[in-house]
Amino acid sequence: MPPRLLLPDAPALVTPAPGRAALLTPDGELSMLRPQQVAAALRELGPPIVVHAPATAKRLNLPGLPGAWDLLELFAFCLPAQPAPPTPRGLALALDMPPPADAESAAALLPEIATELLRRLARARNAPLNKDAAILAARMRDAASWPWADSVLAALGQPTARGSNDGLKVWRALPEWEEPSPPPPPGSHPVTPADARTRLAEILGEGAEQRPSQADFASAASMAFTPREVPGEPRLVLAEAGTGTGKTLGYVAPASLWAERNGAPVWIATYTRNLQRQLDQELARLYPDPEERRRHVVIRKGRENYLCLLNYDEAASGAMPARLPALALVARWALATRDGDLLGGDFPGWLVELFPPGAISLLADRRGECIHSACPHWKRCYVEHSIRRAAHARLVVANHALVMVQAALGGGDDGPALRYVFDEGHHLFDAADGAFSAALSGAEMAELRRWLLGNEGGRSRARGLRRRLEEMLADHPVLVPPLELTERAARALPSAGWWDRWAALPEAEADLAEDEGATPTDPRPILPANTINPDIAENFLRAVRAQILARTEDGDPLYDAECDLQPLHEDLPAAAIVLEDALERLRAPLKNLSKLLNDLLEDPDEELETGDRIRLETATRSIDRRAVMPLTAWISMLARLREPPAEPGQRPTYVDWLALTRRDGRDIDAGLHRHWLDPTVPFASQVAGPAHGVLIASATLRDAARHDPEAAWREAEARTGVQHLPAPAIRAALPSPFDYAANTRAFVVEDITRDSPGQIAAAMQQLFLASGGGALGLFTAIRRLRDVHARIAPALAEAGIPLYAQHVDAMDSATLVDIFRAEEDSCLLGTDALRDGVDVPGQALRLLVFDRVPWPRPSILHRERRIHLSGGRPGAYDDAIARHRLRQAFGRLIRRADDRGVFVLLDPRTPTRLLGGLPEGVVPQRLGLAEAVRQTAAFLSGD
Structure with missing residues (x-):
């Protein structure tokens, strides 16, 4: 039958903030309601069309929204493996539709979003991806009463399709890998600085913005891609490139050229999954064609990140009705995904949040249960595919943890690499600390x-x-x-x-x-x-x-x-x-x-x-x-x-040392823990030493407050393990091109008590209102974050400013950042995970507020390190860590030359010596709260 458009006769509901909702009735009546009014209206009108039903229910303090027509589920079915922030505005941007200006227009937009999704599905109904889409939707209708089933079947032109579990058996449509021939020995052709500059120009293309510092960085990075002369002495480059230098493409240029010339992959390691995703997006400049990029670029992570087809098979075979929609949407994604990555790849993180706990997360091999070749799906396994592709790729994008764990295991599945690029190199110490440690605990033994x-x-x-x-x-x-x-x-x-x-x-x-x-x-x-x-x-x-x-x-x-x-x-x-x-x-x-x-x-x-x-x-x-x-x-x-x-x-x-782990007031684990005093020792001997070339890059390698440049470099070498290698590193430093003096302001608020949750909350509320949103609040403790969120959410809601928070909202940090980036006037509260590696350019982030100085957490391990690794200056050791954290957080504020932003510390005890770590040209001011609020509003408004 020809496809037709079948929309639900349902109200549309949007919650811009906790306790507030915009409701559009099927008759076109639009109103702003309180939670009690919403509940009464829904009893009369029936389940609504929403975006993210669990988050909507939580914001309205409702027990749930049974039967809701969640547009995220429809999006995941119609456009699997395509990214979209889980808000009305985010979906509109993903569909190239005009974004809504306010909650009322967002509610009016929801039926239009549903219409656009169903039209796209109808146009692609004969695509290979949709071969079993009808029987899958029919199965969801018959077994789980999936609200969107009839609409999907109508769009596919198969309203009477019969459902079966065949639509869940995605492994039958996945390609099998074949064992490739062993790669030939790699060559030793060098990459010269001139070569690197030429390749960088090719990547950027004609008419691109000229950034001399980026070309200089590429030249310096090329020195890591010259032949080594002595075993155990890799070509080492330690490069600091200020924010805005363009270091990613700066090192991609010589790395990609070396891989092409020598027939071996370069491993590029980042610290977090978010950074892996950002790097993968940057590589689209090098390989614009998706198929070419898939051949030459491989994302590598631990097995626990990928969909396990055996876990999925067993879950689908005995799926209860409540879990069937989740499995069906995973099936749709499994046919479209680039590499099967459930965490940080093309899998929408918000999909996990729409279903019961474990419905999706348990589909990964989180507990090391892989049976490898004994698995009936081994030849189609996403992990095995990526391992084999990595051996013949040009660039392998991994994370620090995987690289180090594989080295600790003697090379891992992929074998040792010859050339490494460690981006965000200031995290090498922490990454090595986690990789080269051991814990004899109840949980580990069990x-x-x-x-x-x-x-x-x-x-x-x-x-x-x-x-x-x-x-x-x-x-x-x-x-x-x-x-x-x-x-x-x-x-x-x-x-x-x-x-x-x-x-x-x-x-x-x-x-x-x-x-x-x-x-x-x-x-x-x-x-x-x-x-x-x-x-x-x-x-x-x-x-x-x-x-x-x-x-x-x-x-x-x-x-x-x-x-x-x-x-x-x-x-x-x-x-x-x-x-x-x-x-x-x-x-x-x-x-x-x-x-x-x-x-x-x-x-x-x-x-x-x-x-x-x-x-x-x-x-x-x-x-x-x-x-x-x-x-x-x-x-x-x-x-x-x-x-x-x-x-x-x-x-x-x-x-x-001995440690006791607690959760919700209960002791749940205890054990004996062992860490290297200096974890860069095993990093140097097991990772960097056997390589032929290593580039360690970051925007914050050195302590900017050190007046002795040589001492600053020595500290950077100590924190990255370079000092443990026999050959000295080539040092390079490229300043940021941004005008921080003109485009930023930094304030330390002096007239509040940092230990008073009420005063901290009041200060954040006033600052967030002054900026009109676009604010990131950072906390050093989850408890204080939750307390502040509870205090300021109602006032921000009244002002029409959405507030999101880690450890409060039913979303992971990556989803929250996607929302924050898309919703330019929203605010976000977070902890360490949002301090580093979050890229939110433009107006979406214009104010950053720290609740207090991010000192290192007092612990036995830190105590021993500050005694033995500080050179007799334990206080300076703590200062350097806090300065690095402040500087990293400040780096989130300005991502483009035209960005403007305000940095605020709500800690009167902030020592002046810590502020020397902020970028050159930034002159922090110590002010009262009222004056800080006035200056924030004036600066961000351009007055």
């Missing part, structure tokens, strides 16, 4: 038990090691004995529900050593050879918790707690020895199992099929990485407890 033993009767699909090896066990019975020993020993690890048992401390814990068979003169208990005490790990956790509670003050139960490792609580040594013994009993059969698997691979008499060989290699690698490596680290950490404590002031290689 996760290992689950990986080894499976779900043990629970609802998880965790298979356990036996099921991963089951196809090999019948043919190779030699594997059975070490597997059985492994399964027996794994029962010493915490089992399900351990967090509910451990809080009740046994009265007899003092007799722990005696219970385990120790004698008064022998502190090391000896367990019978075939006995596994299921309480071993839990006894250790109880002892850890007991020490933390004994050594810390009675603080806020909502916050985590920690204490020094030494001196040890009386219960801890015996419990640690028993656990060390148990972990060694677990590691030994696992190492034996790994060896036997490897022996099968190397046995010339074994005629292994390709699939069996792949399974053996995968199993060996998984056992080593998922079990043997963490067990080795844990055993080492426990052995440290038997050593005498270090002398005070002695510089350690590692920092060990």
Whole structure:
């Protein structure tokens, strides 16, 4: 049948702010209502057309909007894998429609958005993407009463289509990867500064704005793409490029040229998924054609970021009606996605928020359950596709964490890279700190038990090691004995529900050593050879918790707690020895199992099929990485407890401490933690050292307040690990082209009490109203953020200024930033995640307000670092961290030459020495709140 337009006879509802709504009735009557009035109107008119039903309900303090016609669901069905901020204005911009000017016009626009989406679907009804769209929509109609089903079927010209689960079986339409031939050895052709400048000009095209500093940066970056002369001495470039220099394309120019000339990929690493997405968008300048970009550019992330087809298959096979719409929209996206990335790629983050918890997030492999070649969908797996594409790509865009974790694992799936670019290089210290650390905690041990033993009767699909090896066990019975020993020993690890048992401390814990068979003169208990005490790990956790509670003050139960490792609580040594013994009993059969698997691979008499060989290699690698490596680290950490404590002031290689994790006032985990004192040591030896060339770039590598340039560079080299490499780095510094003196103002408000939530809230409210929106409020604590949001939301709503907030709104940070960017007069409250790496050019961000100085969080790890890494100046160490954070936050304010912005610190205690980190030309003023509000309004209005 020919397609036709079928729109719902429903009201349209828009909530510009909490407690306010614009409602358009089907008869065309438009009114502004309060929540009680909305609820009454909807009882009479029926479910409304909305954008983001959960957020709409939350803003109106309604329990929900059952049956609502959510335009986001229709958008995701009609235009899968296409980005759009989840607001009326955002959808309008994505559809090239005139954006609404206010809430009333937004409500009137919703039926028009629905019309445009259905028309686009009708025009594309014969496209391959829509081959099974009708049976999918019919299935959603029949099983889940999806509101948009009849409208979609009418647009497809198939109103009587019969639904089936075939539309959910997207793997049948996905391409299979084929193993490519090994890439040839890379060449060693250099990229000269002139080459880099020429390539940059080609990328920018004729008529592009000339930025001499960008070309200078490209020249400096090219030095990382010259042949190295000595093994272990990569060509190092440390480059600071001020905001607006154009450093992304500045390093893409020599990187892409080197990859083309030498037939090997350059890995470009960023700190966050948001930055990966921004970089991918920038690369459209280099490869405008999407297919060419897909061939030459690969985004690489950890497996937990991608849609797992096996998880999806199992969810779709037994989907309950409530989860069917979510799975159906994932199916639509899976057919259109570029690379299957559920987090930060082309998957709309707001889609997760529209459905019950876990309906979409559990479709990723978040718990390391991948069975690799044993999976029936392995040949279509998005991750396996990306791994193989990366080997033959020119540019691989990863994140710092993946690069470092792969190095820690001996090269990872992709193998070592020859050339690296680390963008946002000021984060290398923190990224290395996370990658090269270990935690012996209840959660980590329970996760290992689950990986080894499976779900043990629970609802998880965790298979356990036996099921991963089951196809090999019948043919190779030699594997059975070490597997059985492994399964027996794994029962010493915490089992399900351990967090509910451990809080009740046994009265007899003092007799722990005696219970385990120790004698008064022998502190090391000896367990019978075939006995596994299921309480071993839990006894250790109880002892850890007991020490933390004994050594810390009675603080806020909502916050985590920690204490020094030494001196040890009386219960801890015996419990640690028993656990060390148990972990060694677990590691030994696992190492034996790994060896036997490897022996099968190397046995010339074994005629292994390709699939069996792949399974053996995968199993060996998984056992080593998922079990043997963490067990080795844990055993080492426990052995440290038997050593005498270090002398005070002695510089350690590692920092060990005990920590207690809390949630909602409950203790939910405890453990022993180990971090490198200086995590750039393993970064230098395992990542940078083996490479041939490394470029580390950032807008804030050096401490701008240091008057000694050489000292500033030395500090930058220390924070990035360059000092641990034998060859010196080439240094380059390019200033920002922006006129900060003319285009910015910086104020420190002196007449408020920073510890008063009411005064902080009042100050933010007045400043946000003065700017007319476009404000980002940054907090150093989630609790203060929530308190301020509750206080100022009603007043901003009355002024017609939408207010969004992390940890308050039912959206992730990426979605909130997309909304903030699209809604130019909205305001956003956030924490650290919004301080760095957020790109919001133009009027959408014109005011940035910090609630207080972002000092480093006091912790045992930070205490040791400020003692041993500060060069005898611990106060200066803290100052440098705070200055870097302020400078990074200030960098969010001005993204283009014509941007104007105001930076405000609501902390009268702000030391003047910290303000020296702001860009050159910025002269901070200390003012009262009233004057700061007046000057903010005047400056932003152009007066």
